[in-house]
Amino acid sequence: MNRTASPTDSTPVTQAIIDRHDQYMSINYGRWPIAMVRGEGTTLYDADGKQYLDLFAGFGGPLLGHCHPDLVEAVTQQAKQLWFVGNLFHTEPQTLLAERIAKHGFGGRSFFCHSGADANEAAIKVARLYGGANPGKSGARFKVITAHRSFHGRTFGAMAATAQERVYKGFEPNVPGFTHVPYNDLNAIEQAIDDHTVAIMLEPIQGEGGVNLPDAGYWPGLRKLCDKHELLLIADEVWTGCGRTGKWFGHQHWDVKPDVMTLAKGVGGGLPVGVTCMADKAAELFDHRKHGGVAHATTLGGNLLSMAVAARIFDVIERDNLLAHATQLGEHAIARLQKLADALPTVKQVRGKGLFVGLELDPAAEGARFETSRDVVNQCLQRGVLVNAAQTNVLRIAPALTIERDALDRGLDVIAEVLGG
Ligand SMILES: Cc1ncc(COP(=O)(O)O)c(C=O)c1O
Structure with missing residues (x-):
């Protein structure tokens, strides 16, 4: 994003914030020359007091809007009680969230982490364990099929899963074991399955790829292929989870149950939460008693502030x-x-x-x-409305x-x- 494409002329107040930011922060994001200081519901306020109608909700994070009173109450109450003790103990807020995910999804067991990439790493790791436990004729299975224009995150496994060159360019060699095929093409998937394939990982609706919807038969067809070839079906619901598309989870539009589902973004309402929810046949591979030690972990995964908020989000969605x-x-x-x-x-x-x-x-x-969708975003910002550009030619509203x-x-x-x- 070009700083010269300014939606507003920065005032001295905003410019001072930007200058200090640029002196100390890694400049890895292209940011608009606006400093946001406050949010309430779907309204954002910048450092100069200008209001914006937020039609993009922080890349899907603040699923219930900014500073939702129920979530403020949940986090405040938990902040006064207990923040974190490590995953050597049982804590109620983790269970509350896991119960809600199981109830509204397909059952299963949840592993908690911090982001979508993090949740997908866990999914890829469990797939590799599954491939080891259920080998093909030529040994352990490890290949995961993903789709062109997908986005699964920017860590090494998730980046290799992401079939977009702009994401992994410069960081090669990619982690091996991923096969990329066109989205919404069952035949391409069937052709790609070989003796080493262990999973298919897809977004129910592609988000970063430009809000791409599959045909009605795609997800049911994926389920059949997975059953036929004993593959794990992994639904990356980082964008589509928790009510974003009008169902609790995107795969429910096609009445299909995945074996593994990953969540992030909206599930934490703006706090860092990643979830890898696994059906029994996958979850048992993460069982430390069967694995002979900890198979996967992250220190602050399931921290209680995030859990209390995430569990409350499910309750508010249901209540309202x-x-x-x-x-x-x-x-x-x-x-x-x-x-x-x-x-x-x-x-x-x-x-x-x-x-x-x-x-x-x-x-x-x-x-x-306009020349690109970003130009449209810029013009909307000038008029006090925040939307997003996904790809150069897709405008996104969420x-x-x-x-x-x-x-x-x-x-x-x-x-x-x-x-x-
Ligand atoms: C479908 C999907 N999966 C995974 C991710 C990665 O999530 P995070 O940025 O929280 O690592 C994203 C991020 O946009 C995403 O859209």
């Missing part, structure tokens, strides 16, 4: 009917944006489920006032599940205006 709310508002947003697409050559396609929506743009179309219809409509008006509607 936020799955139905996300479904209804998502349908409303997609219908409105589809009208825009019908009227404007600059919008090629609208796709999504629940409050996870992508607009594929055509900068070459007549009348386009507001908090708590967003009100009026606020969403205000944001959609601004997007329409920027796109020329």
Whole structure:
């Protein structure tokens, strides 16, 4: 992101924050020249007091919006009681979260860590154990099939799983054992399966790849292939989990149960939580009694502040009917944006489920006032609305599940205006 593409002229207050930041921080993110200082629900406030309507909710982190009162209460209560004792003891908040994930998902046992990459590393490790315990004719199975345009994280295993060169470029050689195939192509997966294949790892809806939805038969077909070849089906639900798409978990749209599911982003509501939820046949491989020692661990995984908040998130979603709310508002947003697409050559396609929506743009179309989706994000920011660019030609909207219809409509008006509607 180019700092010269400024959505606002930085005031001295903001510029001072940026200058100190740039002196001491690693500059690995391209940031807008805005300093955010406060959030409430779907509203953000910058250091100059300017308000923004947040239609992207921190890359999916603040799933219930900023500083949701129930979550503030949960974290405050836990902060006064106990933060962390290490995973040598049993603690109730971890169990509360694991119970909720099992209840709303497919049962299973949860391992807690800190991020999506972290959760996927655990999934890849359990797959390797599974391949060792269930070898092919030529020995232990270890290969994991993943899809082009996927995103699974930036640690070594997750990066090798991520079939996007821009992610692993410069860090080669990649960890071996990953096969990349086109998304939404069952035939390509079947062709890729060999005697060493042990798992298929996919996003129910691809997020960073541009909000790409599969056909209705894809996930049921994946399940069949996994059953036929004794493979683990790993659903990376880091984006699509916890109600984002109108179901508790994305794979439920197709009535399919994975063997392993990974969560992060929204499950912590903005606190660092990663989850690897495993059905019995995978979970038993992480059992320290069977493994003969600790198979996988992370010191602060399951810290009680994060757990208390994450468990409460599930309760709020249930209490406030936020799955139905996300479904209804998502349908409303997609219908409105589809009208825009019908009227404007600059919008090629609208796709999504629940409050996870992508607009594929055509900068070459007549009348386009942008070259990339980032230009659109910039123009929306100038008008006080925060959206996101996924890929150079996809605009992405993923507001908090708590967003009100009026606020969403205000944001959609601004997007329409920027796109020329
Ligand atoms: C589907 C998916 N998996 C994994 C990750 C990695 O998550 P994290 O950034 O928390 O490591 C992401 C991040 O965007 C993601 O979208």
